[in-house]
Amino acid sequence: MNKHFRYIVFYTVFFCALSTSFAQLKIGYIQSERIRTEYEDFTDAESQLQMEYQKVQAEYEQMVLQLDSLSKDYEVKRLMALDKGESIKQQIMQMERSIQNFQAEKVGPQGELMKKSAQMEYEILGKVREAVRKVAIDKGFDYIIDAQMGLLYVKPQYDMTDDVLHELRNLKTEK
Numbered sequence: 168m169n170k171h172f173r174y175i176v177f178y179t180v181f182f183c184a185l186s187t188s189f190a191q192l193k194i195g196y197i198q199s200e201r202i203r204t205e206y207e208d209f210t211d212a213e214s215q216l217q218m219e220y221q222k223v224q225a226e227y228e229q230m231v232l233q234l235d236s237l238s239k240d241y242e243v244k245r246l247m248a249l250d251k252g253e254s255i256k257q258q259i260m261q262m263e264r265s266i267q268n269f270q271a272e273k274v275g276p277q278g279e280l281m282k283k284s285a286q287m288e289y290e291i292l293g294k295v296r297e298a299v300r301k302v303a304i305d306k307g308f309d310y311i312i313d314a315q316m317g318l319l320y321v322k323p324q325y326d327m328t329d330d331v332l333h334e335l336r337n338l339k340t341e342k
Contacts, residue, residue, distance in 0.1 A: 192309045192310065193307055194308065194309060194312065194325065195303070195310070195327040196313065196314045196328075197299065197312075197314065197326070197327050197331050198313075198315065199295075199313045199314075199315045202295060202328060202332060202335075206295075208339070209291055212284075212287040212288070212291060215287075216280065216284055216287070220280060223273045223274060226269070227270065227273075230265065230266050230269060234259065234263065237255055237258050237262060238259060240255055241255040241256055241259060295331065298335045298338060299311050299331055302327050302330045303327075306330070308327070311327055
C-alpha cells in the first residue's frame, strides 16, 4: 500500500506541475489562407506565374497549330501520291517530340514553371516565418500555430494573422 501511495503522490505532483507549466504557455495562431490571399507578395507571385503560364500556353498552342498544319499537308501530299510525304512525316514526328519536350521543360514536375513557383513560395514563406517569429517574440507567445492545420477551437483573441500581415508589410517597407 505504501508503494501505491508513493506512485499516486508522484503522479499527482507531476500532473500538477505539468498543468501549471501549460497554464503559463501563451499560444497564438494564424490563418495561413488569409495570409495567402491578403499578403501582396503572394498575390503578386500568383499573378506573375499566371502570366508566365499564359505565355507558355500561347507557345504550346502555336506549336500544336504547326503540327496540325503539317498533318494536313501530309494528308494532302499522301493522297496526291507526291514524293514529299515522307519528309513531312519526319517533320511531324520531330514536331511531336518538340511539343513533348516543351511540355516537360516548361510545365512538367521538374519544369521551369514548377521550379519558379517553388522558389517564389520558398522566399515568401521565409518572410512569413520571419514575421511570425517577430510577432511571437514581441507579444510574448510561446507557440504560434497555423489554424488551417486542423484546430477544432481557438479563441479569436489569440489570432495573430493581422499582426503577421502587419509585420510582413513592415518588412517590405524596411527594405
